[in-house]
Amino acid sequence: MQSDNRIFDDFAKIVNGFAGTVAGMGREAESSARTRAREWIGGLDFVSREEFEAVKAMAVAARDEAEALRARLDALEAGQDTIAGTQKDVASKPETTAEAAAPEIIL
Structure with missing residues (x-):
C-alpha cells in the first residue's frame, strides 16, 4: 500500500x-x-506616447500663436486701410484754382 x-x-x-x-x-x-x-x-x-503628447502640445501652442498673429495682422491691415482711405479721399478731392493759388494762413 x-x-x-x-x-x-x-x-x-x-x-x-x-x-x-x-x-x-x-x-x-x-x-x-x-x-x-x-x-x-x-x-x-x-513615437512613444510621451513624445506624441509633447509634439501635440507644441502644435496647439503654435496654432494659438498663429491665430493671435492673424488677428493682429488683420487689425493692422484694417488700420492701414483706414489711413489709406483717408489719403485717397484727400487726394481725390478736386481742388479749385483759387484754393490752389491761395496759400494757407495759420494764425
Whole structure:
C-alpha cells in the first residue's frame, strides 16, 4: 500500500514540476515576443506616447500663436486701410484754382 502512495506522490511532483516549467516557458515566450515587437515597432519610426503628447502640445501652442498673429495682422491691415482711405479721399478731392493759388494762413 505504501508503494502505491509513493507512486502517486512521485507523479504529483512530476506534474507540479512540469506545470512550473510550462509557466516559465510562457513567461519567457511573452518576454521574447514583447522584445521582438518593440524592435519591430522601433524600426517603423513610431513615437512613444510621451513624445506624441509633447509634439501635440507644441502644435496647439503654435496654432494659438498663429491665430493671435492673424488677428493682429488683420487689425493692422484694417488700420492701414483706414489711413489709406483717408489719403485717397484727400487726394481725390478736386481742388479749385483759387484754393490752389491761395496759400494757407495759420494764425
